[in-house]
Amino acid sequence: MTTAPLEHTDVIVLDYLAALWAQSEDLAPELRDELMSTVADYIALRRTSPASPLEDPAEIVRRLGPPEALVAAARRGKVPAHIRLPALIPPPPPPAATGSGGAAEYTAVGLMTAGAFVLPGVGPVAGMLMASASPHWQPAEKATGWFLTVGSGTAALAAAFFFAVSGTAGPAALLFCYMIVVGGGLFAGMRMLDMLRRR
Known part of the structure; x- marks a missing residue:
């Protein structure tokens, strides 16, 4: 049984997550787990967002910022606001009224x-x-x-x-x-x- 090679997009994401894991080894285990899961969820949802999907992993990683910056923010006591899930996907705009009225x-x-x-x-x-x-x-x-x-x-x-x-x-x-x-x-x-x- 052979294993399919990783795609380039997967390599970019895995490399980023590995770098984040290495940078965050001095964090408390709970905080480290929260940071890793939040970033992983951000990447997954950013790629499949119904409002504005972003398929280029390099762009997603660029928007996340350097791993050391995320870890530094986490050390200050909280996961950076720009990657928190409620703010990730904007609410859909209200449907525009069509027709000439009723x-x-x-x-x-x-x-x-x-x-x-x-x-x-x-x-x-x-x-x-x-x-x-x-x-x-x-x-x-x-x-x-x-x-x-x-x-x-x-x-x-x-x-x-x-x-x-x-x-x-x-x-x-x-x-x-x-x-x-x-x-x-x-x-x-x-x-x-x-x-x-x-x-």
């Missing part, structure tokens, strides 16, 4: 546009609350929608206060404040709809 997204737009006429202020805010929970809009797009919705409500309140203080409050002033609130919600809804359709 019923929830179009309901949110409806509350911001048609809802602004029926329930000024309340409709657009309810629509923005729904939009904020949706992955179909980017954070900057949601922030713009909130700015337009809240900004128009604040402007309407300021105008109403001005008309009340100046003594010019009347049907025309009330209509003006109503148009400000409706306009802000309508513009926010149309903008959000446009961004949704671009997906």
Whole structure:
């Protein structure tokens, strides 16, 4: 029975582990075992990581650093942070939303546009609350929608206060404040709809 020769990749890893073992002979047995197993696990997981596999063992060894540096860090009381397993494989990125949205997204737009006429202020805010929970809009797009919705409500309140203080409050002033609130919600809804359709 013959033994298959070691591949070059295996030789690099085994040489590194042998050098690490030799450098760490003065460590306490528990610490030495922890260091060796952590480094071995790092190498194995780095080669098979589903997020970013690194097949070149020379590159993995380079990222680990010289064996003496790892041993020196272990002597100071802890295994180096950059080879600890929780930090080894980054969490997968959240799935990007695809398509042009569903019923929830179009309901949110409806509350911001048609809802602004029926329930000024309340409709657009309810629509923005729904939009904020949706992955179909980017954070900057949601922030713009909130700015337009809240900004128009604040402007309407300021105008109403001005008309009340100046003594010019009347049907025309009330209509003006109503148009400000409706306009802000309508513009926010149309903008959000446009961004949704671009997906």
